[in-house]
């Protein structure tokens with residue numbers, strides 16, 4: 001039985017983080033690497049993911065950047081094909097990549113943008129989970145299980161946020177898929193959990209945080225009185241990725257400063 005602190009270690013594990021070139025994905029990749037994992041980082045613009053991978057390598061970790069558009073099934077197939085052929089295993093998948101091209105009332109939302117949001121946030125996460133589970137199910141069990149899948153949802157998936165209704169619906173789907181996959185994959189020894197961040201200071205949230213009326217209204221609802229920083233999500237992801245959470249599956253960990 002490892003000590004409580006050792007159960008957070010990920011030495012010898014391979015972890016894939018999608019959308020890891022900045023923001024929350026970068027913070028999660030850094031936390032997992034610091035715990036000993038080897039990282040595969042994806043984003044559409046591979047140069048940015050490569051910069052994160054290079055910084056991790058300079059700090060003494062192992063990291064590889066691969067281009068992958070989460071809205072393209074062929075990219076996802078190529079990514080997991082490469083993981084199977086080059087590493088032959090996958091211990092942790094963090095489904096972090098997401099998009100939100102829509103701000104404003106849902107009744108005015110453009111059909112193409114709605115489709116894109118669902119393709120990246122829901123279908124992409126679902127396809128990655130299917131392919132990761134197929135690799136994980138074939139590998140030997142280790143402390144914490146055969147694999148851990150961590151889905152980055154949002155408080156908007158638990159309570160729709162005004163102005164981002166379509167995005168909120170995709171995150172509700174992510175939470176529902178988390179619970180469904182947790183049930184379906186438990187027998188294979190694969191755990192599936194979600195994190196629901198509140199407002200975290202990244203490029204993604206800039207449109208909300210940099211609009212004074214929205215920011216002030218949001219801050220009034222956050223008991224801790226401040227927006228989140230990406231590293232706070234990194235710590236939560238490390239807990240769910242590692243054997244520290246070996247008896248946790250199908251859960252949604254809300255990291256929102258008390259917003260929910």
Ligand SMILES: NC(=O)c1ccc[n+]([C@@H]2O[C@H](COP(=O)([O-])OP(=O)(O)OC[C@H]3O[C@@H](n4cnc5c(N)ncnc54)[C@H](OP(=O)(O)O)[C@@H]3O)[C@@H](O)[C@H]2O)c1
Pocket residue numbers: 018019020021022023024025042043044045046048068069070071095096097098099120152153154155196197198199200201202203204205
């Ligand atoms: N920030 C918040 O307040 C907040 C709150 C709740 C939940 N979240 C969730 O946290 C996750 C990360 O958000 P963030 O705030 O860190 O955003 P961010 O700073 O904008 O980073 C997004 C990352 O995803 C990648 N990405 C975007 N579209 C992609 C696509 N179609 N395929 C593959 N990669 C893609 C981006 O790289 P490329 O552009 O190069 O592809 C980048 O690496 C998302 O799931 C988001 O919904 C964020």
